Every structure is written in structure tokens, then in C-alpha cells.
Amino acid sequence: MNESRELVNREDRAILANISGEAFFSNQATLGSYTVPARAAGQAYALSSVFGRTELFDMGDDRKGEKYWSAKQIAQSVIGEHNPDADLRRFGVFLCQGERPTEDELRAAQTRQDAFFLDQIQQADLLYSRAPHRPDSITDVQRRAARALGIDRPWVVKMAAMSECPACGGTVKAGAAVCRxxxxxxxxxxxAKFGIVRRATDHGVTAGFSNDAAKAATQEAPDSPDGVKSASPDGAESATTGGAAGTVRKRKNWL
Ligand SMILES: [Zn+2]
Known part of the structure; x- marks a missing residue:
């Protein structure tokens, strides 16, 4: 193979537009790797170019074949037009008819992206309603979708893994010291490390706080009904879900 031969045809160019704030990477094997850049803050879209290219391949018996792929063909492959699972058009990437996206093309891209994001949010709502203690079942795309549309949901923030209290069945943060x-x-x-001491009551042994710990816990978690704070120091990212009573409580500081 002649390595110095120019395989890229810069005369044949396709323009991709991206209205999302996210960059995408696409590996097209022998046709190269492509990055679709993110729209910069304050911009309506980002543009990138894809060029036509000759692919060389081995046909066996020392024979070499070659095939020309047009810029449009490669661009369509980069945005996954023929692959529903990788279709970047859902995220706001599209192939421009001309050198610049038209108003109609931009509007259509926005509509497509909104529809996809709404669908993702509905799927996440369903997942969350079925298993609120399984926040890991919510995908990053679903979280991005909610943020992009400014839709507030308890599952938007990455939640700590949850486990079930063996005593009452309540949904508690995995690794919590006491059941809330x-x-x-x-x-x-x-x-013991957090100063929570055992206290005998008529009903047996339950957890209680030493005075200092109780004061600190109350200050840090004013929305906690019983002054019990989960042991995690990064409470900001935590979601609280009520298991025992079957209620869902939201923190006040959702994004
Ligand atoms: Zn419990």
C-alpha cells in the first residue's frame, strides 16, 4: 500500500451541525474517527466537516480493492442514520443540506431532540416509580434529558445506592449507620463513630443520639423528621425516598 497516497478528498465536503452542548465521537474504522464538537455556550450550533474518502481493502491473494465513500455517505454513517441505537439525530446532530443549517433544519433538529428527551424522561419516570431504591437504573442520557428540558424530577440528581432496613423495610442509603x-x-x-449511642426503652433497644451529635444532626438536616442524619458527608447529592410509608420525599435543593 502506498502510505503517502492522499485518501481524503477535500473537494467533497459535508457539513454536520450540532445543537446540543455535548460532543460526540464516532469511530468509522478504515474511514477514520470523527468528533462532532459541542455547541459552545451562547451559540446556536457547532459545525464540523466530513470529507469524502477512498477506502483501501484487502481482497486476498495479494489483491487490493478500493472504494470511494462520498462525504455525505460518511457523514450519514457518523451520525448513525442507519443505526437506531446510535442515531445522533436524537441528540440534535444533523447533516446540513448546504454549507450552513437553515432555520427549518434547526427547528426540526430541536423538535426531534425534545421528542427524544421527553421519551427518555417518561422511561425514567417509569423506572423510578417501579424501583425508587434503584437509582442506578436511571441512565445518564435520561438525566441529561431532564436537565436539558429543565424538568425537575427526584431521579435527576445522582442518588446514592439504597438498601433496605432489615427491621422496618424502609429504604435507606447503603452504608447508613442508622435507619432514618x-x-x-x-x-x-x-x-459509634458518629456518637450515636444505644438507649434502652420500653420497647427494647433503639438508637439515640448523645446531645452533641443530636444537635449537629438537627442543624445539618432540618428536613429530617427524627433528627437522624444519614452518615454520608456528601448529603448534597443524596435523594431521600420513603420506603416504609411508601411516600417519596424530595429534598429542597433539587437542581
Ligand atoms: Zn428501619
Whole structure:
């Protein structure tokens, strides 16, 4: 193979527009790798060029074949027009008819993106309603969709992994020292570290706070009904879901 031969035809150019704030990468194997740049803040879209290209391939018996792929063909492949699972048009990328996107093309791209994002949000709502303690089932695309449309949902923020309290069945943060619903100590060692002490009551042994710890917990978690704060120091990203009572509580600081 002659390595110095020019395989790219710069005379044959296709323009891709991207209205999303996200960049996309596409590996087209022998036809090269392509990055579709993100729209910059304050811009309506970002443009990128794809060029026509000759593909060389081995036909066996030392024979070489070659095939020319037009810029349009490669661009369509980059944006996944024939692959529903990789179709970047859902995210706001499209092949321009001309050198610049028209108003109609931009509007159509926005409509397509909105429809896709709405569908993603509906799917996430369904997943969340079925399994609120499984935040990992919400995809990054679904979170991006909600943010892009400015739609507020309890599953938008990355939530901590949840587990079930063995005593009351409440949904608690995995690794929590005490159950926020029934107060039972879930992790002896951690509970001791945070100054949570055992206290005997008529109903048996339940968790309680030493005075200082209780004060601190109340200050840090004013929305916590029983003053029990989950042991995680990064409370900002946590979601609280009520398991026992079947209610869903939202923090006040959702994005
Ligand atoms: Zn419990």
C-alpha cells in the first residue's frame, strides 16, 4: 500500500451541525474517527466537516480493492442514520443540506431532540416509580434529558445506592449507620463513630443520639423528621425516598 497516497478528498465536503452542548465521537474504522464538537455556550450550533474518502481493502491473494465513500455517505454513517441505537439525530446532530443549517433544519433538529428527551424522561419516570431504591437504573442520557428540558424530577440528581432496613423495610442509603425511619442501628461501628449511642426503652433497644451529635444532626438536616442524619458527608447529592410509608420525599435543593 502506498502510505503517502492522499485518501481524503477535500473537494467533497459535508457539513454536520450540532445543537446540543455535548460532543460526540464516532469511530468509522478504515474511514477514520470523527468528533462532532459541542455547541459552545451562547451559540446556536457547532459545525464540523466530513470529507469524502477512498477506502483501501484487502481482497486476498495479494489483491487490493478500493472504494470511494462520498462525504455525505460518511457523514450519514457518523451520525448513525442507519443505526437506531446510535442515531445522533436524537441528540440534535444533523447533516446540513448546504454549507450552513437553515432555520427549518434547526427547528426540526430541536423538535426531534425534545421528542427524544421527553421519551427518555417518561422511561425514567417509569423506572423510578417501579424501583425508587434503584437509582442506578436511571441512565445518564435520561438525566441529561431532564436537565436539558429543565424538568425537575427526584431521579435527576445522582442518588446514592439504597438498601433496605432489615427491621422496618424502609429504604435507606447503603452504608447508613442508622435507619432514618425506625432508628435501628444498621452499622454498629459507624454508629459509634458518629456518637450515636444505644438507649434502652420500653420497647427494647433503639438508637439515640448523645446531645452533641443530636444537635449537629438537627442543624445539618432540618428536613429530617427524627433528627437522624444519614452518615454520608456528601448529603448534597443524596435523594431521600420513603420506603416504609411508601411516600417519596424530595429534598429542597433539587437542581
Ligand atoms: Zn428501619
Amino acid at each position: 425511619y425506625c432508628g435501628v442501628i444498621l452499622d454498629e461501628e459507624k454508629a
